[in-house]
Amino acid sequence: xxxxxxxxxxxxxxxxxxxxxxxxxxxxxxxxxxxxxxxxxxxxxxxxxxxxxxxxxxxxxxxxxxxxxxxxxxxxxxxxxxxxxxxxxxxxxxxxxxxxxxxxxxxxxxxxxxxxxxxxxxxxxxxxxxxxxxxxxxxxxxxxxxxxxxxxxxxxxxxxxxxxxxxxxxxxxxxxxxxxxxxxxxxxxxxxxxxxxxxxxxxxxxxxxxxxxxxxxxxxxxxxxxxxxxxxxxxxxxxxxxxxxxxxxxxxxxxxxxxxxxxxxxxxxxxxxxxxxxxxxxxxxxxxxxxxxxxxxxxxxxxxxxxxxxxxxxxxxxxxxxxxxxxxxxxxxxxxxxxxxxxxxxxxxxxxxxxxxxxxxxxxxxxxxxxxxxxxxxxxxxxxxxxxxxxxxxxxxxxxxxxxxxxxxxxxxxxxxxxxxxxxxxxxxxxxxxxxxxxxxxxxxxxxxxxxxxxxxxxxxxxxxxxxxxxxxxxxxxxxxxxxxxxxxxxxxxxxxxxxxxxxxxxxxxxxxxxxxxxxxxxxxxxxxxxxxxxxxxxxxxxxxxxxxxxxxxxxxxxxxxxxxxxxxxxxxxxxxxxxxxxxxxxxxxx
Amino acid sequence: xxxxxxxxxxxxxxxxxxxxxxxxxxxxxxxxxxxxxxxxxxxxxxxxxxxxxxxxxxxxxxxxxxxxxxxxxxxxxxxxxxxxxxxxxxxxxxxxxxxxxxxxxxxxxxxxxxxxxxxxxxxxxxxxxxxxxxxxxxxxxxxxxxxxxxxxxxxxxxxxxxxxxxxxxxxxxxxxxxxxxxxxxxxxxxxxxxxxxxxxxxxxxxxxxxxxxxxxxxxxxxxxxxxxxxxxxxxxxxxxxxxxxxxxxxxxxxxxxxxxxxxxxxxxxxxxxxxxxxxxxxxxxxxxxxxxxxxxxxxxxxxxxxxxxxxxxxxxxxxxxxxxxxxxxxxxxxxxxx
Numbered sequence: 020x021x022x023x024x025x026x027x028x029x030x031x032x033x034x035x036x037x038x039x040x041x042x043x044x045x046x047x048x049x050x051x052x053x054x055x056x057x058x059x060x061x062x063x064x065x066x067x068x069x070x071x072x073x074x075x076x077x078x079x080x081x082x083x084x085x086x087x088x089x090x091x092x093x094x095x096x097x098x099x100x101x102x103x104x105x106x107x108x109x110x111x112x113x114x115x116x117x118x119x120x121x122x123x124x125x126x127x128x129x130x131x132x133x134x135x136x137x138x139x140x141x142x143x144x145x146x147x148x149x150x151x152x153x154x155x156x157x158x159x160x161x162x163x164x165x166x167x168x169x170x171x172x173x174x175x176x177x178x179x180x181x182x183x184x185x186x187x188x189x190x191x192x193x194x195x196x197x198x199x200x201x202x203x204x205x206x207x208x209x210x211x212x213x214x215x216x217x218x219x220x221x222x223x224x225x226x227x228x229x230x231x232x233x234x235x236x237x238x239x240x241x242x243x244x245x246x247x248x249x250x251x252x253x254x255x256x257x258x259x260x261x262x263x264x265x266x267x268x269x270x271x272x273x274x275x276x277x278x279x280x281x282x283x284x285x286x287x288x289x290x291x292x293x294x295x296x297x298x299x300x301x302x303x304x305x306x307x308x309x310x311x312x313x314x315x316x317x318x319x320x321x322x323x324x325x326x327x328x329x330x331x332x333x334x335x336x337x338x339x340x341x342x343x344x345x346x347x348x349x350x351x352x353x354x355x356x357x358x359x360x361x362x363x364x365x366x367x368x369x370x371x372x373x374x375x376x377x378x379x380x381x382x383x384x385x386x387x388x389x390x391x392x393x394x395x396x397x398x399x400x401x402x403x404x405x406x407x408x409x410x411x412x413x414x415x416x417x418x419x420x421x422x423x424x425x426x427x428x429x430x431x432x433x434x435x436x437x438x439x440x441x442x443x444x445x446x447x448x449x450x451x452x453x454x455x456x457x458x459x460x461x462x463x464x465x466x467x468x469x470x471x472x473x474x475x476x477x478x479x480x481x482x483x484x485x486x487x488x489x490x491x492x493x494x495x496x497x498x499x500x501x502x503x504x505x506x507x508x509x510x511x512x513x514x515x516x517x518x519x520x521x522x523x524x525x526x527x528x529x530x531x532x533x534x535x536x537x538x539x540x541x542x543x544x545x546x547x548x549x550x551x552x553x554x555x556x557x558x559x560x561x562x563x564x565x566x567x568x569x570x571x572x573x574x575x576x577x578x579x580x581x582x583x584x585x586x587x588x589x590x591x592x593x594x595x596x597x598x599x600x601x602x603x604x605x606x607x608x609x610x
Numbered sequence: 611x612x613x614x615x616x617x618x619x620x621x622x623x624x625x626x627x628x629x630x631x632x633x634x635x636x637x638x639x640x641x642x643x644x645x646x647x648x649x650x651x652x653x654x655x656x657x658x659x660x661x662x663x664x665x666x667x668x669x670x671x672x673x674x675x676x677x678x679x680x681x682x683x684x685x686x687x688x689x690x691x692x693x694x695x696x697x698x699x700x701x702x703x704x705x706x707x708x709x710x711x712x713x714x715x716x717x718x719x720x721x722x723x724x725x726x727x728x729x730x731x732x733x734x735x736x737x738x739x740x741x742x743x744x745x746x747x748x749x750x751x752x753x754x755x756x757x758x759x760x761x762x763x764x765x766x767x768x769x770x771x772x773x774x775x776x777x778x779x780x781x782x783x784x785x786x787x788x789x790x791x792x793x794x795x796x797x798x799x800x801x802x803x804x805x806x807x808x809x810x811x812x813x814x815x816x817x818x819x820x821x822x823x824x825x826x827x828x829x830x831x832x833x834x835x836x837x838x839x840x841x842x843x844x845x846x847x848x849x850x851x852x853x854x855x856x857x858x859x860x861x862x863x864x865x866x867x868x869x870x871x872x873x874x875x876x877x878x879x880x881x882x883x884x885x886x887x888x889x890x891x892x893x894x895x896x897x898x899x900x901x902x903x904x905x906x907x908x909x910x911x912x913x914x915x916x917x918x919x920x921x922x923x924x925x926x927x928x929x930x931x932x933x934x935x936x937x938x939x940x941x942x943x944x945x946x947x948x
Contacts, residue, residue: 117705128707135675135685138648141705 024078026086029162030103031071031095033062036159040095041073043163043184045232047177048077049405052226056082056516058402058591063257063341070099082404083523084516087595093162095144097129104132112216114165116158117141140169140211147202157199164203169216174204230407235373235399239329240265241408242377243301247416249275250300252289254282257341258397259303259331283308287315287326294325295456297420297446299381303329306348307338309392313355316390320360320481322456323434323442325384325391325420327377332396334589343589344397346512347564352392353541353572359478361485363387364540365492366394368515370404372538378415379493385419387488388444394540396563398591399513420444423452432463436476440484485542492539495547498522499533505608506601507555508534509548509581511562511569514592518561521597532601537569545576552577557604559584561597614639616918617701617711619691621645622654623904624885625717626673627911632715633681635919639712642684644691644703649741650675655904657744658765661751662772670741694860696878713918716857716868716876716883717911720850728760728846731822734830735760735846738769747843753828754842755779760819766847767802770811780811781839783819852887852900865889867900872924874914884914890925 027044031037038059045057056076062069074089076082088108094100094115107113115129118141125131130139142165148157160181167174178197185193233241240262243251251270253263263279270277280286286302293300304312309330319326332348334340348355352364363383367376376393384391409415423431423443428451435442442463445452459467460474468474498519499507510518515536525532535551537543552558558577560570561584567574574581584600586592614636618629621643632641650671659665678685690704700710722737738747756779759766766782773780784803806813820833828842852867862876863869868883870876871891876883885907889898901910913923 115705119706122702122706122708125707125709128703128705130686130689130703130705130707135650135678135687137687139688 024076024086025090026074026076026088026108027091027093027166028075028089028103028106029073029093029095029159030100031159032099033069033071034156035071035095036156037061037071037095038073039184040093040159040163041075043160043177043180044073044166045075045403046183047180048075049227049230049232050180051172051176053077054080054082054227055232055405056085056402057404058085058398060590061342063343070102072103082516083520084594085591087593091166092129093166094129095159095162097123097127100129101132104129104134104137107133107137110136110138112138112140112169114140114142114162114169116144118143118146120145120155138216140165140207142203142207142210144203147206148199151195151198151202153195153199157196160196160199161203161206164200164205165207167200168204168207169211174200227405230405232403232405233370233374233408234261234401234403235367235370235395236261236331236401237265238370238373238406238408239303239377239393239395239400240269242374242415243327243381244269244273244275245374245411245415246378246381247299248301248381249298250290250293251275251277251302252280252286252293252300253278253302254280254286254304254308256283256305256308256331258333258400259305259308259329261400262303262329262331283311284315287312287319287328290326290328291315291319291322291324294319294384295322295447297448299385300325301327301329301377301381303331305331305333305341306335306351309348309351309355313351314357316362316392317356317358317360318458319390320356320362321358321458321460323388323444323481323484324456325381325388327380327384328390328392329377330392330394331400332394334397334587340589342397344399344513344591345563345587345589346394346396346514347568347587348394349511349540349564349568349572352394359482361482362389362541363391363485363488363492364394365391366512366538366540367399368512368536368538369399369406370402371406371408373399374406374408376493376538379491382417382419383488383491386421386491387441387484388420389485389488394512396513402513420446422449428452433465434461434463434477434480436463436480439487440480440482441487442480489539489542489544492542492544495538495544495551496536497533497551498536500526501531501533502554503531504533504555505531506533506557506559506604507551508532508597508601509537509551509558509560509569509573510534511537511540514562517592517594518597520594521601524594524598525601530601530605532605537573540569540572543573545573548573549576552581556608557582559600559604561586561592561600563587563592614712615710616641616713616715617709618643618715618717619645619701620717620719620885620887621647621651621685621687622717622719622885623651623672623907624719624911624914625715626651627908628715628717628884628915629678629683630681631912631915632713632919633683635915640684641682642686642709643678644686644689644701644709646688646690647740647742648688650678650685650687652741653904654739655768657738657741658768658772661738661744661747661769662775664772664775690856692856694857694862694881696861696881699880711880713880714882715911715914715918716854716881716887717885717907717914718853718887719907720886721853722846723848723851724846725848728819731819731844734822734824735844737846738765739850747845750828750843751776751778756781756839756841757843757845758830758832758839758841759783759845759847761845761847761849762802763847763849766845769845769847770806770809774809774811781814781841782806782811783814783817783834850886850902852889854887865898867898869898873917873922874910874925875917880918882914882918884910892925 049055059073061071089106091112144158144161145155147161251266290300334343334345367373380391380393431452433454455465462468522534558581567583618625691701693702758781817834867889870883874882
């Protein structure tokens with residue numbers, strides 16, 4: 020039987036070329052027509068000895084999440100790979116270097132740590148790299164060649180990808196790397212030809228035509244550029260830095276301005292300043308940076324100036340574990356401002372939505388004159404998928420600012436009280452539309468004021484405006500076929516994929532389980548969420564934080580206490596963990 | 611026994627029986643099996659039936675992987691030993707891992723025998739003695755219609771029967787001296803030939819292979835004296851020889867197999883050999899003998915384990931048995947001349 024869905028992990032230590040090999044594998048498999056979802060996990064230290072793992076799932080249909088088990092483990096460093104063996108699927112393939120440079124003591128090889136059902140394939144990875152004239156770290160290319168041979172894949176999908184990867188390093192480097200790849204391929208074919216593992220299913224030719232293999236970070240950057248971003252200010256922080264790196268390169272080419280700032284406070288300050296001047300501006304950060312931005316975001320709320328902030332969440336608090344994923348900034352994003360400072364918080368759930376929601380965020384920020392925080396997380400920022408992104412269109416670049424009517428010229432009230440809460444916004448330089456902006460509470464023409472009535476009116480206006488934004492925010496999406504459900508899952512952000520796969524599996528078993536995806540975190544669609552909750556006997560909210568931050572936010576909408584599945588492992592939530600919890604809950608219900 | 615690490619090389623009937631006996635009698639010791647095979651201990655006599663599709667994979671394997679895990683036996687599949695250092699008391703695996711042992715039982719079994727004149731064609735000959743070799747046959751049979759059977763050991767007759775059920779054209783090169791481990795007498799030779807012919811097998815007798823050439827992925831042209839035939843698959847059935855090449859530098863006494871006394875001891879303390887790979891000294895015959903058959907292998911595996919743990923049990927000659935393969939009766943015994 021051909022395999023139609025496999026999960027591959029490459030594991031090594033820093034410097035083994037693990038992440039690079041994963042990138043090449045994903046790109047080539049995408050070219051070959053497979054659906055790809057992949058994610059890298061690496062140590063928080065910039066350089067040193069830590070475990071690097073790149074996990075990829077290849078299939079025919081769009082992948083929602085990672086599978087719980089690993090079908091193929093490629094070990095570039097056995098001492099790091101031991102820890103991955105508990106995750107091996109039955110009869111998993113383990114590809115490892117069977118000719119290390121020195122003998123190893125008992126237990127020093129991955130071969131000592133796998134179960135009897137594992138299919139070990141030893142390939143002399145380092146030797147092949149050295150024989151090809153490279154240094155030992157070229158073993159990653161030999162491993163890729165071996166993988167291709169074992170699974171009967173066409174090496175011609177890989178060679179162009181390798182060439183492209185090393186194109187800036189010259190013909191000699193390209194040639195050496197191709198040579199190592201070929202050596203791994205040929206050696207494996209010669210040694211295991213007749214014993215090669217089951218072939219993968221043949222992907223449909225041209226299936227991925229038009230699709231690009233892109234990470235969440237790259238999709239955000241591309242979306243922002245397609246939406247006509249004009250200014251980017253940033254300060255590096257994992258896992259958001261790649262957005263800044265792309266912007267540094269690409270934005271000036273499109274006529275925009277990129278500025279590396281001295282810290283996150285300066286970054287958000289510059290974004291607000293740029294937006295004040297009428298430019299489309301954004302920044303990207305992570306939890307610690309968001310904390311620093313809190314006051315400036317409040318300034319944006321008070322002055323009603325657009326700002327888009329990507330918060331690529333990572334395990335916290337404080338510096339936390341920079342390279343591990345978590346969904347624990349929801350409270351900080353929604354409530355993390357002094358005073359009553361409502362802002363829009365939106366959370367994409369996959370790479371395609373990273374693209375779509377950054378476009379939407381920039382537009383919402385303009386239309387509602389407010390900071391918009393787009394909550395992603397390390398898993399979503401770093402994971403790659405091959406997706407069909409929308410064509411760049413003039414709609415994406417549309418100026419969504421609501422400008423004042425000419426009739427207001429000379430008598431312009433920047434903070435006019437309106438039914439929608441949106442006060443038409445002039446930008447500096449518009450003749451006859453002079454106004455002042457301040458972080459102090461202000462009158463409708465922007466002058467500082469501290470009367471109870473004005474503060475109450477303005478507070479009410481600012482909240483009304485944000486609540487009205489609900490009309491433009493993506494609605495919750497339901498995945499169920501039943502009217503009444505025993506259990507409803509409500510999820511957000513990167514956990515949606517795993518929850519959806521768990522839900523579909525439960526439904527396949529005939530269980531009355533449904534799922535609601537909530538992309539708008541604040542304001543949220545309370546009616547829609549309540550309706551769903553009312554049709555469910557129990558509600559379970561799986562998320563990657565300790566207390567259940569979405570549950571804290573929306574749990575009150577349910578007539579009963581909502582159930583929680585909170586994980587802070589630093590890793591994406593697993594489908595099996597959700598299924599196990601679902602089955603436990605259903606067992607109690609049906610008792 | 612706590613702190614002891616007993617290593618068994620090989621997971622056939624003898625090796626697995628040795629490991630389970632060690633586990634039973636030395637519950638605190640660490641017991642590991644190293645086997646080159648990827649699968650578990652299989653009923654090799656059922657392989658032809660598995661090929662014919664009348665036996666499932668599940669039925670083929672006597673012991674499940676879970677059984678080893680439950681018993682706390684570390685089974686390392688797909689791993690080979692390249693050297694045994696008797697002075698340091700450690701084995702070296704192909705992937706350069708060193709395993710120290712306090713006791714060692716070598717039960718590597720046999721590997722398919724290819725007679726010297728045919729060694730030049732080795733890459734074109736397909737034995738069928740293990741599960742992995744059977745899966746290769748399965749794949750090949752999907753694309754070939756004709757098979758040339760060479761040799762004439764007991765397996766060949768069972769495989770021929772299986773292939774007939776798959777409606778394949780079979781050529782059988784039957785040579786009087788090719789039957790292994792026995793030699794045919796004239797009567798038996800004629801009987802086998804007649805039975806095969808009756809079943810539609812084209813029996814080629816008294817001939818010699820001059821050349822084999824692969825003319826395509828699934829066709830080989832075989833020149834036999836003046837005759838030329840085309841076969842999709844050429845099976846090699848010349849029995850087994852002890853697979854002990856990895857021990858040549860070990861210092862253990864090797865003839866065709868590992869020489870052991872009637873207690874299965876190699877003469878090196880704590881190192882025993884058992885099953886098909888052992889040449890066992892028979893004090894009554896004053897000569898070395900080799901065993902065949904699952905039943906005997908199991909008995910020897912148990913015995914090696916018992917003696918490794920301090921027992922002093924001697925090997926015994928089993929009674930004569932008769933193989934009956936599809937009406938062809940072959941007299942042999944559990945102890946056969948090598």
